[in-house]
Amino acid sequence: MQGQNISDVIEHYLKAMLDSSRQVEISRAEIAQHFNCVPSQINYVIKTRFTPQRGYVVESKRGGGGYIRILKVHLRDDQDLISLMAENIPQALRERDGQALIQQLYDAALIDRQAGNMMLAVLSHQTLNMGDREAEDELRSRLLLAFLDSLRYER
Known part of the structure; x- marks a missing residue:
């Protein structure tokens, strides 16, 4: 993992989750806690690395019980x-x-x-x-x- 920044690590982690399923539902706060980073770092990764041009659709629900759903599409x-x-x-x-x-x-x-x-x-x-x-x-x-x-x- 040497030479990788936290964004690369988070991206790799989420893509590994998507390898076993076409969609994942995550909690921004839980992922941020897992990587000991601020939740806005998760937003940045999702916004820049999981775009429609790269074959992903992102859906989200804010508030209590909120989630971020990432779908791999073709x-x-x-x-x-x-x-x-x-x-x-x-x-x-x-x-x-x-x-x-x-x-x-x-x-x-x-x-x-x-x-x-x-x-x-x-x-x-x-x-x-x-x-x-x-x-x-x-x-x-x-x-x-x-x-x-x-x-x-x-x-």
Whole structure:
């Protein structure tokens, strides 16, 4: 271990845990205590070493009973269309434009009918009716971006 800094050691430890499972759930405080470091060191390692570009998705829950879940994922082969769509989604997305994008995903066989229908329901005016059209369109845009981001990985 000579020549390794604490971040390298923590990264190695977490990756060893992931070798036996595609996902791990950790307590930031427990890992920090295990390595006798500050919890922000754990945050740093997770934020810089366990990124989507490196094949990881990180989910967290704060507060009592909180956790950090690290999932090892595989990039999909059809990244071009998903990336192109994500790059071109406006900050505010009208319902009909959202419907057209979902249809494109279905036509390209990136989603099945059930997933498409669920997203259409989530993005609908009936669901998102906030009384403020601009806020609704902005929320629709963020939701579709999150959906596209989830399509980048196979779980």
